[in-house]
Amino acid sequence: MTERDYPQDDKIQAFRSSKFFMQMQRNISLSQYTSFKIGGAAQYFCLAKTAPEIISAIQWAKNQGLPFFILGGGSNLLVNDKGVRGVVIKVQSSKFKVQSSNSKSKTIEAGSGVLLAQLIQLSLKQGLSGLEWAAGIPRATVGGAVFGSAGAFGKTISDIVREVEVYNTAKNRVEVIPIEKCRFAYKESIFKRNKNLVILNVVLSLNTKSPKQVQEEIKRVLQYRKDHHPTEPSAGSVFLNVENNPKNKKTLSLIPGFEIFSDKKEIPAGWLIEKAGLCGKIIGGAQISTKHCNFIINSDKAKTNDVLALIKTAKQTVRKKFGVALQEEVQCF
Secondary structure, three states: EEEOOOOOOOOHHHHHHHHHHHHHEEEEHHHOOOOOOOOOOEEEEEEEEOOHHHHHHHHHHHHOOOOEEEOOOOEEEOOOOOOOEEEEEEEEOOOEEEEEEEOEEEEEEEOOOOHHHHHHHHHOOOOOOEEHOOOOOOOEHHHHHHHHEEEEOOOEEHHHHEEEEEEEOOEEEEEEEEHHOOOOOEOOOOOHHHEEEEEEEEEEEEOOOOHHHHHHHHHHHHHHHHOOOOOOOOEEEEOEEEEEHHHHHHHHHHOOOHHHOOOOOOOOHHHHHHHHHOOEEEEEEEEEEOOOOEEEEOOOOOOOHHHHHHHHHHHHHHHHHHHHOOOOOEEEE
């Protein structure tokens, strides 16, 4: 790991006191910042548009003895209706740059708050491949995708990550973590396991391809999402897919239709929920989508507890019927 030249110690203090403290807000509703449209107020809230601002906000929270939370696009998040104690730092950067390019690829550095949609637009214009799978994911950011090792259609963000710049809050320094030390796995990363590593910037490498090919793949992905995913407010997939290990395969092979997954590495959580008879299940203002059973939608002013009750019901029912434990993908705080 290497260090980058960012404000540290006395420089952070000076930056915070001269520029940042006045931007701290109180009791800001978080429902407007999540795709679920659910959640109470943050005790303190701020927008951070640059890496130094992110660092300064974290330092302010620590100096106040308050916990802090990094908020990206809010697309895989359920916020408690009672609100959040501490400082919520909404990362809202839009700057990215092409670092280098050749006939086969382009290397791009993007701030953690850059929307994947921005980079997809760049891909369309310049014929760059590697992010087509992310088309249509609402509000997704680069940092959030790296944190959760996001992916779809057999592709993941880890395929194109080269290095990640982080602020190590435990050591009060900026570090650069190469791809081989990011510990990417299915919906997992070192950043998810170690909350002291706050993502600041990400270096990506996208392969060149004809703009027409990129456009066609993006259209295919968007059409799939339109046909198979609900449009109501949600947090995307609620549960991780289930590993198709020998134990699970023995249990689930008795379910009609399982043969289509017999050679797959994973069994879709939505399929299990559907087979458990829970599609369309409603609790309060929340509902398990009939269009995709791994989505819980905010159908009628849902509360946090409505969603949590559906999550609990799905886990209990699937375990009782199939002996399989579902694990949440959605992040709750």
